[in-house]
Amino acid sequence: MITQTIIVVLIGYAFGCIQAAYILSKTVGEMDIREHGSGNAGASNITAIMGVKYGAIVGVVDVLKGMFAVLTVKWIYPGSPDLAYLAGIMAIVGHIFPFYMKFRGGKGVAALVGMMIGVNWKLGLLFLLLLAVPALLADYIVIGSFATFIALPIVTYVLGYPLIFTIIGVGLTILCFYLHRANINRIINKEELKISGVLKKKRD
Numbered sequence: 001m002i003t004q005t006i007i008v009v010l011i012g013y014a015f016g017c018i019q020a021a022y023i024l025s026k027t028v029g030e031m032d033i034r035e036h037g038s039g040n041a042g043a044s045n046i047t048a049i050m051g052v053k054y055g056a057i058v059g060v061v062d063v064l065k066g067m068f069a070v071l072t073v074k075w076i077y078p079g080s081p082d083l084a085y086l087a088g089i090m091a092i093v094g095h096i097f098p099f100y101m102k103f104r105g106g107k108g109v110a111a112l113v114g115m116m117i118g119v120n121w122k123l124g125l126l127f128l129l130l131l132a133v134p135a136l137l138a139d140y141i142v143i144g145s146f147a148t149f150i151a152l153p154i155v156t157y158v159l160g161y162p163l164i165f166t167i168i169g170v171g172l173t174i175l176c177f178y179l180h181r182a183n184i185n186r187i188i189n190k191e192e193l194k195i196s197g198v199l200k201k202k203r204d
Contacts, residue, residue, distance in 0.1 A: 004083060008073050012087035015069035016094020019105055020061035021046045024054055034104060038182065042106035044141045048193055059110050066091045066114025067124075074118070081119075085161055088115030089168055096175070107179045108172070109145045112152065127151065139194040142183040149176035 021041040025033035029050055037045045043062060047055025069091035073084045092108040092115065113131060117124030127148050135144030153169030177184075186192035 004077060004080075005086070008077070008083045008087050009090050011072055011076075012069045012090025013094040015065040015072070015087075016091040016096075016108075016111060017098040017100065017105075018061065018065050019095070019098050019101060020058040021106060022098075022101060024058060025050070028054070034101075040106055040179075041101070041104075043110055062095065062106070062110030063114035063117065065095070066111035066116075067118040068114075070115055070118025082162060082165075085115075085119060085156075085165060088112075088118060089165065089172075091115060092172060096179070107145065107176065109148055109176075112148055116155075123155065126155075135195060139196055140183075140187060140192055141195055142180050142187070142192070145176060145180060149173040 019041055021033050021043065024046065025031050025036075025041075033045055033049060034041050037049045039045070043055045043059035046058045066088055069087045070084045073080075073087040077083050088111075092111045095106050095108045095111045097103040098105040109131060113124060113127045116127040130147040130151055131144040133144070134147045135141045137143075150173055153166050153173060156169045157166045183192055
C-alpha cells in the first residue's frame, strides 16, 4: 500500500507540474508570466497579460491535468477511489509548487475543478458552478476561487474520504487565501482587475 501511495503521489504531482501558463509565456510571450501582472502562473493572469485566447488554453490544460491525474490512477488502480482522490490533490499541489519553477507556480483552482471532474462529473459540474457563479456575480475571479476551495474539505468530509484528506483540504483552503492575499488587498483598495474589464480589454 505504501508503494502504491508513493506511485500515486508522484503521478498526481507530475500532472500538476505541467505548467501551461509558464510554458506559453516563455515560448509565445518570451517572458516569465510570474514577473507580470499578479505574478501568478495561471489562467487569470495569462488572460490579463496575453489575452483571452491564451487564458482559455491555459484554463483548459489546467483542468485537464487535474482530471487526467485522477483518471490515470483510476485506470491503474481500479476500485481504489481513495488513491484516485489523492492523485487529484497532488495535481493541485504540483500546480502550486512545481519543482522546476522553484516551487512558485499557480493557485490550483482549475486543477481542483479538473480533479472533481475526474472523480465524478456531477462533482465537476458543481465545482465549475462554484467557480463561475460567485466570480461572475462579484466580477472578481478570486471570489470563485475562494468558493471552490472552501467547498473542498466540506465535500471531502461529506463523501466519507479518509479524515487526512479533509485535513489536507482545510490546509489547501488556508493556502488559497494566503496565495490570494494580494488580490484581497487590491479588492479592498478597489485596484483589482474585474472580469468584465479584462474581457473588454483583451478580447481578440
